[in-house]
Every structure is written in C-alpha cells, then in structure tokens.
Amino acid sequence: MRSEEFHAALRERGFPTIGQRLLRARHFYGLSVRELADQAQVSKNTITRLEKGLPVHDQTVIVLARALNIRRDRLVAADFHLEESVAIARADSGRWFDANLYRGSVSNSPELPSDPREWSPDALPFSPLASRDSKGRFNPNLMHLRAPTPSKSHRGEEFAYVLNGRMRLVFDDHAYELGPGDSAFFWAAESHRYEPLTEEVLLLSIVIDPFPDSARGLRLTRARSRANAAGNRAASGRG
Template sequence: MSEPTDLLRQEREAEELLGAVSSEVVGARLRRARQRMGLSIRDLAATARVSKNSVVRLEGGGMPQAMTVVKLCAAMGIHVASIAKPAGDEAQIVAIHRQANDRWFDLTDFGAGPVEDRPLSEEERRERVSQGLKVPLLILTNRLETGRLLPTVIELYEESEKRSHSGEEMVYVLKGRARIHVGLQSFDLEEGEAATFWSAEEHSYAPADGADLPVRVLSIRIDDRA
C-alpha cells in the first residue's frame, strides 16, 4: 500500500476515534505523551512536519484535525487509539500512598509478608523489634502501574544485612543520623541529607554512632524488572 493511501486510511480511522472524546481530552493526552518522551513542542512539530502553532492549538483543547493527530502520533510512535480512547479509560498518571495503606515488613525477610495486615504505630514497631523483628520496612504503595521507582521507608535500630541489586538507589534521612555502607566506603548522613549509589555494590544501612533510635530513611530505587 502506498504511503498517501495508508495516511488516508489512518485519517479516516482517526476521524472515527476522535469523535468519541472531547478536544480537551485529546489535547491533554497529546501533551502528556509529548512530555513523557521529553520532547518540546518545537521538536515534535518538526518531527511530525506540522506547524508549531498546530501543536499549541491542539494541546490547548482546539478542535483536532485528524491528519494532524495522525502525524503527531506517528512522530511519537504511538497509536491514535491511545489518544482517542474513551474518557473514562485513562492510564494511571498519579499514584498515592495513604497512611491506611501502611504495611510493615522485615527487610531481612520481606518475602514472608507484612508483620500485621494493618498500620503499626512506632510503639508497636518498637515492641516487634524487641520480639525479633530485625529491620522494619514500609513498602510505599505510590508506585505507578508501569513505573520503575520502588519507594520504601526503612527504620533502623541496628545495622541491616548487606545486600546488592541492579540499578541505582537514593537514600534520604527522614529522622536521626544514619550510616550508609557502600562497598568499602561508609558515610554518615544527618537528617535531611541524602546519598545516591550504584546498588550493585554491596550496601547496608545503620544508625550512626550515638544516634537516637529509631533512625528512619527513605529509600528509592529503580526496578530494572519493570
């Protein structure tokens, strides 16, 4: 099939699809798709061979021209159907963790499941530690369905076991003073300080000398399996 004929077919399909959603929804979806790819309006317009004003107008909620939408979608490597799907069928763009979602695990054995199927207060976690819980771990649920970030909160009463995994990790001290061991190096971090490291290096977390317990850190790592 020749390119002009194929474009005409895509234009007809796009006209049918675009008739099911408002121009505001189409514009918002085009803008999000462009931003996810890190493209400026100028870059997208140049790649799609449309005017910059056409992109601005579409993203602002202007009436979509089917052929323009086809060209923009082709330039971003997405199907028009992803822009023109029913308004209620939105992809997840925000994920939120609520306190009611808190479930605490043991970092040394989080595969065993949560300590309790409910949130635990700091006093309850401290009691569990006295009963054998090693390193309280809160797995935050604000992870996007197709995202790669794994956010957790780690509560430290003693040094954790050394571990390693692919990717990189960022640790931010929420409370107290922490000591981060990475490979042969160790770093003390005050509350409000952070470190990022290649997590293929063996690493562990611990309270710094003399720190009030528990020390609490936020860990965010990239899940390479996503």
C-alpha cells in the same frame, strides 16, 4: 486492545502524534536516544525518525512503547497522559514488613505486628508509602534501621533521607556518615548497605527503576555508574 484495533488507532493518530508522545516519555525518564535504543534493541536512527513524525514499522512502535512502560491502548488513546492517577497513603494506615522476609511484593510477604515493641530485634522493618501502579519504577518506603543491612546491588537509582538518628552509608568501599536532614542519591547497581550509628534510625528510602521488567536495565545502570566513576577519576587526575 486487539492487534487490528491498535493498528487502526495508530493510523488514526498518525506518526507525528505518536512520535511526540514517545519523545515526551523518553524525556520523562531522562533517557538519551542511545540509551533507549540499547534498551529497546532498535537503532538510534529509527527512534530519531519516529520522533520527527516519520513512519516506521508498527512493531517498532510497540517495542518502544513496551521499553518505556506505555500500554498500547494508552499510547494511541485520544487523550494521552504519562501520569494517570494519584495515590494517597494516610498516616494511620501504614503496614510494616520485614525486608529480610520480603518476597518480591507486599501481597506475598508476611506483615509485621502493628506494635513496634513486638518486632524481632533482627527485623529490618519497612513500610511502603503511597505509590501509583507504576510496575516498580518508583518505590518509596519508610525504614526503621536497627541493624546493618546486607550489602546489595540492584537496578536503578536509590535515594535515602535520614529523618531521625544517625547512620552510615557504605557505597562501593566508601563510607558516608549521615544525620537528620542529610540525604544520599546513588546508582544502586554498585554494592551498598546501611549501618545504624544510633539505637534506631528512621529513614526515607526511594528506589527508582525506569525499566523494572528488563535485565538490560541493570546492565545499563552499571554501565552508567562505571562511566561516571571513570569520568570522576579522570577529573581527579586533571586536578
């Protein structure tokens, strides 16, 4: 969408409508006004003003839409939806990749053979599940855990659900043993790794990152994690 078309559509929709759309997106991601202000580098008062339907500079609307991963043309469209499509993955169409050889996207990474018996003992196989084109915000994968994963940290949050076998989650110097049906949900900016306790573990792993294109997302996640840890320590001291 060209700039003049966006500005005209913005005037046609009006700031009350645009403000409500951005408010819905902020709530969708579970962000406070302060967190969005930090992410977009605008003032809290500006966000509050827009969410109340009051006018702000057009460029501010663009910056906030970008921070919330909303395209300009979608923000000013007559019919606005946060979710635009459904993705289906069939059980017989799975593709497996080695996490050790992953190059940022499946299109740039070599596939593993379809027969698991041909996989290298050192491989960390994973299979991407159905996902919309959400620019990395929500990444569900199946993992065959046969060897310990390297310790890592990254933006966002991570969810792990054990389908088969037993494993250990090592998170920030704490170890948690998990079996079939057990799950864990944690801030991924802290160092973490998975260790199999049985010959093989089948694991559902989901990485959620509301701001995959911004380095500020990692700083925000780490700040949240540290604040939560400090709160937990304070609560333990009171107990």
